[in-house]
Every structure is written in structure tokens, then in C-alpha cells.
Amino acid sequence: xxxxxxxxxxxxxxxxxxxxxxxxxxxxxxxxxxxxxxxxxxxxxxxxxxxxxxxxxxxxxxxxxxxxxxxxxxxxxxxxxxxxxxxxxxxxxxxxxxxxxxxxxxxxxxxxxxxxxxxxxxxxxxxxxxxxxxxxxxxxxxxxxxxxxxxxxxxxxxxxxxxxxxxxxxxxxxxxxxxxxxxxxxxxxxxxxxxxxxxxxxxxxxxxxxxxxxxxxxxxxxxxxxxxxxxxxxxxxxxxxxxxxxxxxxx
Amino acid sequence: xxxxxxxxxxxxxxxxxxxxxxxxxxxxxxxxxxxxxxxxxxxxxxxxxxxxxxxxxxxxxxxxxxxxxxxxxxxxxxxxxxxxxxxxxxxxxxxxxxxxxxxxxxxxxxxxxxxxxxxxxxxxxxxxxxxxxxxxxxxxxxxxxxxxxxxxxxxxxxxxxxxxxxxxxxxxxxxxxxxxxxxxxxxxxxxxxxxxxxxx
Numbered sequence: 021x022x023x024x025x026x027x028x029x030x031x032x033x034x035x036x037x038x039x040x041x042x043x044x045x046x047x048x049x050x051x052x053x054x055x056x057x058x059x060x061x062x063x064x065x066x067x068x069x070x071x072x073x074x075x076x077x078x079x080x081x082x083x084x085x086x087x088x089x090x091x092x093x094x095x096x097x098x099x100x101x102x103x104x105x106x107x108x109x110x111x112x113x114x115x116x117x118x119x120x121x122x123x124x125x126x127x128x129x130x131x132x133x134x135x136x137x138x139x140x141x142x143x144x145x146x147x148x149x150x151x152x153x154x155x156x157x158x159x160x161x162x163x164x165x166x167x168x169x170x171x172x173x174x175x176x177x178x179x180x181x182x183x184x185x186x187x188x189x190x191x192x193x194x195x196x197x198x199x200x201x202x203x204x205x206x207x208x209x210x211x212x213x214x215x216x217x218x219x220x221x222x223x224x225x226x227x228x229x230x231x232x233x234x235x236x237x238x239x240x241x242x243x244x245x246x247x248x249x250x251x252x253x254x255x256x257x258x259x260x261x262x263x264x265x266x267x268x269x270x271x
Numbered sequence: 272x273x274x275x276x277x278x279x280x281x282x283x284x285x286x287x288x289x290x291x292x293x294x295x296x297x298x299x300x301x302x303x304x305x306x307x308x309x310x311x312x313x314x315x316x317x318x319x320x321x322x323x324x325x326x327x328x329x330x331x332x333x334x335x336x337x338x339x340x341x342x343x344x345x346x347x348x349x350x351x352x353x354x355x356x357x358x359x360x361x362x363x364x365x366x367x368x369x370x371x372x373x374x375x376x377x378x379x380x381x382x383x384x385x386x387x388x389x390x391x392x393x394x395x396x397x398x399x400x401x402x403x404x405x406x407x408x409x410x411x412x413x414x415x416x417x418x419x420x421x422x423x424x425x426x427x428x429x430x431x432x433x434x435x436x437x438x439x440x441x442x443x444x445x446x447x448x449x450x451x452x453x454x455x456x457x458x459x460x461x462x463x464x465x466x467x468x469x470x471x
Contacts, residue, residue, distance in 0.1 A: 022392045022432055023411070060456065065391055091289045096413060096454045116285040118454065141319060143387060143415045144283070187389065215381050217389050240385065270391040270411040 023270045024234045024262070025065035025241035026255060027219060028248040030055060032071045032101070035081045053088045059248070060093040062255040065270060067093070068121070068189075068243060071101030078102065083115045090116025098146055100189075104128075106135050113140060121146035121189055124162045127169055127176075130183060137184025146219075147185040149177060151206060152193040158206055165193030177210045188214070189243065191221040199225025199247070204237035211238040219243050227253055227261045234267050272467055274298040275310035277337070280319065280327045287316045287347065290453040290460065296467055304336050312467060313340055316453075317349030318415070321373075322361035324353060338366055343469045346447035348416065351440060354447050355420050368445050371423045376416075376433055384433050387417040392450075394428040394438050402427070402439070402446060402465045410458040412438070412450035419449065444471060 031038045036050040056067055069089070071082050086099055099112050100121030109120050126133050126147050136145050150161045151173040158173035177188055190210060192203030202223045211218040217240035220233045224244035233239045247253045262269045274291055276284060278300045291298035291314075298314070299306065307313055315337065317324065328334045337344070337354075346354045353365045358373035365373070378384035391411045397403050419436035422429060430438035430449070440447045446466065452459035 022388055022390050022414075025390050090286060091292065094286075094290060094293070094454060094460055095456055096451075113283060114285065116289060118283065118286070143318065143389070186387070212382050215378075215385050217385055238382075240390070 021268050023065070023268045024239070025219075026063075026230070026258060026269075027066045027068055027241055027243040028059050028064050028255065029068040029070055029221070029243050029245045031245065032069050032082070032085065033073050034075065034077075035073075035085050038072065052085060053092050056089050056093050056097070059255065060095045063259055063271070064095065064255050066095060066241070067097040069097060069099045069101075071099065073101070079108070079111065083111050086112055086115040086117045100146070100148060104132070106132070106139055109136050109140060109145075113144060117144075119144040119146050119186070121148045123148040123150065126180060127160060127162055127171065130179065133180055133183040133185055137186070142184045142186035142216075145185055146187045146189050147180040148189040148191065149173060149180070150191045150193050151203075161193055165191075165196065173206065174210060174213065177214060181214045181216050185216060187217045187219060187240075189219045189221060192223060195223030196221070198223055201225065201229040202233035202237055202239070202242065204232055207233060207237035207239050211240065217241065224253075227258055230258060230262060231265045231267060234262075272296045272312065273310045274312045274314060274467070275307045276300045276314045276316060277307065277333065278302040279317075279324060279331070279333065283318050284316045286451070286453040287314060290463055294460070294464055294467060302331055302333060304332065307333075307336055307340070311342060313337075313342060313344045315344065315346040315350035315353070317347060317353065319349055320360060321349065321352060321358040321365065321418075322363040324349060325363050325365060328353070328366075334366060338368060341444055343466060343471060344445050345466050346445070347453070348449060348451055351420060351437075351447035351449050352418055354440070354445060358418060360418050369420070369423065369425050369440050369442055369447070371420050371425065371437065371440065373418050373420050375418050378433050387415055388432045389415050391455075392430050392432060392438075394430060394450075396429050398427040400427045400441060401469055401471075402441070402462060404465045404468075405461055406458065412448070412452065412455040412458055412462075414450045416449060
């Protein structure tokens with residue numbers, strides 16, 4: 021049986037993890053490769069690296085990091101953050117990334133999804149959508165959720181799937197950072213509407229939130245960052261809990 | 272141990288090369304017929320579309336070279352599908368090493384089953400095979416695919432998504448897997464290690 025995926029997300033700046041991490045076994049708390057290796061050994065199903073570097077050297081340092089990660093771990097990983105062109109994707113996939121994720125670039129120029137899917141195949145193109153509820157309607161936001169767009173979230177999700185996205189990474193900006201649970205309603209709505217997998221993100225705080233996003237939220241995968249980094253919920257413990265709850269999980 | 276990884280117009284082969292490096296094998300991505308013929312092991316990786324891949328292989332004469340290999344040969348993902356007889360993907364005649372047809376997943380309920388299948392699924396009903404040394408029963412491997420090979424007498428492991436399909440095939444020196452062993456954690460690494468250790 022196909023299992024639900026648990027995905028830790030690592031924020032990267034200048035080739036280093038930025039948000040604090042609390043792993044006693046880490047010799048270098050800022051080394052993304054070492055952290056990735058630990059998550060992989062602990063049973064994470066996939067990893068996402070989100071690069072927030074804003075310097076001109078960004079492309080080069082990110083590609084170097086991707087190579088190091090790909091050499092060290094043997095589970096799939098996605099790289100996102102500032103990717104906008106077919107050439108960017110080519111470099112990162114060539115360095116060993118399994119998938120890339122695009123966000124603002126797709127909003128700005130939706131045709132780039134078609135181009136990337138045609139060139140590399142849908143399976144490696146993840147479209148990240150940041151959504152926020154504005155007076156009862158869900159709108160796509162960019163720039164880390166700060167900048168609203170005129171795109172209605174459900175319609176945009178359908179459009180990116182039609183254009184060839186292989187997966188959608190749906191982050192609720194209303195839930196992100198609250199630790200109060202995932203946005204199950206909109207996740208279920210989008211997951212039911214589309215024939216591509218939906219990765220839910222934003223709001224994970226307790227183990228039961230994951231159970232809920234898989235059952236009520238109909239998510240195919242769930243992503244979280246700080247609760248894993250600070251060991252509030254270790255991946256092995258979360259996975260055993262989900263198995264007990266009857267969720268299909270890889271152990 | 273020299274491993275030739277067949278170079279053709281397919282995506283993501285880098286991970287296969289890194290996996291070989293981790294296992295201490297000397298792997299080279301190549302479409303040089305002599306190098307493929309003289310390698311100790313041949314890996315046929317893949318990700319992509321069947322008809323364009325077949326056209327490319329034929330244009331380089333690699334279709335004949337593949338069929339004539341005598342050393343242990345491992346087809347991965349699209350590599351498995353191309354070793355079959357025919358694929359529904361753009362109605363493509365494939366290499367025919369396995370007399371098996373490749374079909375598209377068509378879910379009855381699109382809410383429950385998404386296509387492609389993306390993620391970790393179990394290998395079931397493992398037939399006794401040297402490739403399965405040191406593996407636990409029903410190990411998990413990572414899949415990304417929209418097409419699947421039907422069950423056949425050459426199936427050595429099956430998996431279930433929508434219905435049962437061939438997750439792994441074996442005939443003579445030809446082995447194949449629908450999942451990505453290079454991305455399947457310890458299980459995948461063990462499968463690749465067993466492939467390198469084959470004594471046939």
C-alpha cells in the first residue's frame with residue numbers, strides 16, 4: 021500500500037541551515053548535509069531544502085550544496101527558493117536534486133510550469149502555493165505570504181496541475197507558525213479536486229495534527245520544520261504514533 | 272568492479288552514479304558500445320517518456336547492445352518498462368527482453384488514487400532471488416510512475432497500487448525494478464549491493 025509521507029523542511033542560507041536546530045548529535049548545527057543524513061536515518065520519507073539566500077552567489081552555493089546532499093543521502097529531496105528559469109532547474113537536477121519547487125516565478129509567469137514540465141517531466145516539478153484566507157476567500161500570496169495576489173487559491177491549484185505540475189506544496193499562511201494544526205479544510209478541498217499529490221504545510225504542532233491532515237485533510241504528505249528541528253516531535257516517534265492510528269506509513 | 276550506466280535521453284541519472292560511488296563501485300555514464308560490452312555490470316536507469324527513449328536507443332544502436340548483454344543488467348524505472356515488450360505510453364514497441372506489456376494506471380476513483388503513484392510502497396510476494404539477500408519481508412521502496420508492467424512468470428516481486436503489478440522482474444542476466452533503488456534508503460542500497468555481488 022502506498023504510504024503517507026513525512027517531510028522535514030530545512031531552511032538554507034548561504035549553504036547553511038538558518039533556523040536553529042536542536043540535535044545533540046550534530047557536530048555542526050548549521051551543516052545541512054549532516055542534518056539531512058540524520059533525518060534520512062531516522063526514517064524521514066523525503067526532504068525539502070528551501071533556499072533563502074539573496075546574494076549573487078546564490079546559484080553556485082545552492083548547486084554545490086545539492087551535490088553534497090545527493091552524495092550523502094539516499095532518499096528523495098526537493099529544492100526550492102528563488103528558482104525561476106528552465107536553466108535554474110537544469111543546474112539543480114543535474115547536481116542531483118530529485119525535484120525542484122517553484123512559487124513566485126510561477127505566479128509571475130505561469131507558462132514556466134509548462135516549460136519546465138515539458139523539459140524535465142512533471143514528476144520533478146513541485147509548485148508551492150502559499151495561501152491566506154481573506155474575508156472568507158482563499159487567495160494566493162507571494163513573498164513569504166506578505167504579498168497578496170488576485171489569484172484565488174483553488175483556481176490556481178487547478179491551473180498549475182493542468183499546466184503540468186507533478187505535486188502541490190500547499191502552505192497555509194494562516195496556520196504557519198501557529199502550531200495549532202494544518203489547514204485541513206482547504207487541503208482536503210484541493211486534494212479532492214486534483215489528481216496530483218498534495219503536500220500539506222503550515223501549522224504542525226502535535227502528533228495528532230498529522231493524523232488529521234491525512235484523514236480529514238486528505239493530504240498525501242505532510243511537511244514541517246521547527247517541530248522536527250527542535251525535537252519536539254522526533255520523526256520515529258511520529259511515525260510509530262501514526263501507525264498506531266491506522267495511517268499507512270513506512271516504518 | 273566496473274559499472275556502465277547507460278547514457279540516453281533520460282532524466283536524473285546522477286543519483287544512480289552517487290549510489291554506486293557510496294557502494295565503492297567504479298561507475299561511468301556512457302553510451303560507448305565497447306565500454307558497455309566490457310563492463311562487469313550494466314545499469315539502465317531512467318525517467319522520461321518511452322517512445323522518445325526507444326527512438327534514441329535505436330539511433331545509437333543501443334537497443335541491440337542491451338539485448339545482447341551477458342553480464343548482470345539492471346533496469347530501473349523507465350528502464351524496466353523499456354525492457355518489456357510494449358508500452359501503452361505513446362503505443363511504443365520496446366526491447367522485448369520480458370514478454371510483458373506496460374499499461375497506464377487508470378484509477379476508478381481519482382480521489383483515492385492519484386496518478387502518478389509517488390511515494391513509498393511495499394515489495395510483496397518476493398520470489399527467492401539473490402537480489403533479495405539480507406532484505407526483510409515486504410520492504411519499502413520509492414516509486415514515481417504512471418505506467419506499470421503486468422504480472423508475469425518473470426515477476427520476482429509485486430506491489431499494489433490500484434491493482435497488483437510487477438515491481439521487479441528477472442530473466443537470465445536481466446533484472447529490473449519499477450521503483451528507484453538509488454532513492455530507497457537502506458533497502459535500495461541493499462538491492463544495489465546485491466546486484467553488484469551477483470554471481471551469475
